[in-house]
């Protein structure tokens with residue numbers, strides 16, 4: 001499978017009507033894991049790069065519920081960029097994938113769903129270490 005096939009774009013159903021939009025996300029259904037943690041990033045802008053890590057265990061889904069941002073996704077070999085610009089789309093990021101989030105619009109609210117509770121020990125924050133770890137997996 002290519003990196004893009006593994007890190008697939010998720011399209012959520014809009015259940016909105018004349019009163020406004022409604023998007024539902026259920027763990028294990030519209031996203032491929034049970035949700036253990038939710039966090040959101042806002043107040044970033046076009047000058048910052050966030051993320052810059054991979055995770056040994058956690059899987060994520062990233063959704064810009066407001067505004068826009070970009071995510072650069074790589075496994076150390078392939079790379080692609082996703083533009084998150086609609087509340088009805090997300091990108092699934094499996095474990096052991098490196099991600100950088102950047103180009104935040106000033107109104108960006110980036111919602112992140114995670115498959116595990118926070119554990120700083122499972123974060124790989126050094127890109128050279130990441131490449132070494134990935135070589136061991138290959």
Ligand code: TYD
Pocket residue numbers: 037039041050051052118
């Ligand atoms: P960081 O991983 O740098 O955020 P991002 O990947 O979004 O750029 O996290 C910033 C700080 O918040 C860092 O000290 C770790 C802490 N943190 C938690 O305590 N729990 C969490 O679930 C997350 C995502 C971060």
